[in-house]
Amino acid sequence: MTTTSKQLDRLIVNDRIHLSEILSSDVPAFVKHLNQDKDIYERTFRVPYPYKEEDANWFVNLQQERSVNGHPQTLAIRLTDTLELIGCVGFTDVWQNSAELGYWLAKPHWGQGIMTKVVQAMCQHYATKTDCRWQSIIAKVFDTNAASARVLEKNGFVFKELLPRHLKKDDKWRDAKVYKLEL
Secondary structure (H helix, E strand, O other): OOOOOOHOEEEEEEOEEEEOOHHHHHHHHEEEEEOOOOOOHHOOOOOOOOHHHHHHHHHHHHHHHHOOOOOOOOOOEEOOOOOOOOEEEEOOOOOOOOOEEEEEOOOHHOOOOOOHHHHHHHHHHHHOOOOOOEEEEEEEEEEOOOOHHHHHHHOOOOEEEEEEEEEEEEEEEEEEEEEEEOO
């Protein structure tokens, strides 16, 4: 039997981490982690800084609406022992045969291999255990974000192209790299 994202209660990544629905009670964790410093903001395309409670409420409501409508939503990355939200992973810009992967992880958890395992679990779940009919997953990273590019490469994503001046951030144009995983 296949599942839709709406039916996903919990996706086990390993004994320390799992993915689950984003909850209204996660708002303080969003605000805390996304305001520690500008490093997450500097490495992501869509996360604002400073990150306000209103931003978190809007995002949580959007994800809950997407879940109700059966669309692939962004999931919370949680510590299994405390259930604390420490990041997010999800698909945006879903087209007929493809989707774009995005993610962030709270800075205290960087460099531990968590995101590599999270991306692996998420891609495997949607490629094999859901009713999605995607042929590929793409991901864009800033050309200066070598750690995120490495996460993708470890999961079989292949560099496809450089997008010069892809996004203007803090009044400066930034280049992005496009990676693709064929399913």
